[in-house]
Amino acid sequence: MLIYCLGYEQLAGxxxxxxxxxxxxxxxxxxxxxxxxxxxxxxxLVYLAEEVKTASEDIKNNNLHKTSSKEKCEKCYMKLLRVSSEDVRKHNIILDDEKRKT
Known part of the structure; x- marks a missing residue:
């Protein structure tokens, strides 16, 4: 809920x-x-704002930490994020955005 509070404060002032x-x-x-x-x-809110800023910078700089647990990774719903664009072309993987276009 704090993320909504932070957004409200930034939007509404x-x-x-x-x-x-x-x-x-x-x-x-x-x-x-x-x-x-x-x-x-x-x-x-101050702590959360710092966490959001850090996460944003990590994403922009491609500083993404991989998990050390293969089992945990296999069950993750976000595992397609680690698929390279080359793999997408090679294996004809259809991403959600492409489904919406057709």
Whole structure:
């Protein structure tokens, strides 16, 4: 939820002091019990902003750390990110963006 707070502050220019989470999975008539209000700590937003900046720089600089676990990698839904453009052409791999074009 903090990433939404950070985005809101940057777009709207207003500080976020609390967030409300509405649990829609509870089948209960008393809606007030389904609301969780939490304060937003400025220190958490500062930390998150630094983490986002670091991740962005790592992606731009292609500084991506590989996992040491082959089993973990095989189960990952993002494993196609490591496919090279040469492999895409060689094996006729269709990526999601290409499906949308047709």
């Amino acid at each position: 207003k500080k976020v002091d609390f967030i409300q989470l509405h649990n829609l999975n509870i089948d209960d008539r008393n809606q007030e019990q389904n609301i969780d209000t939490r304060p937003v700590m400025e220190a958490n």
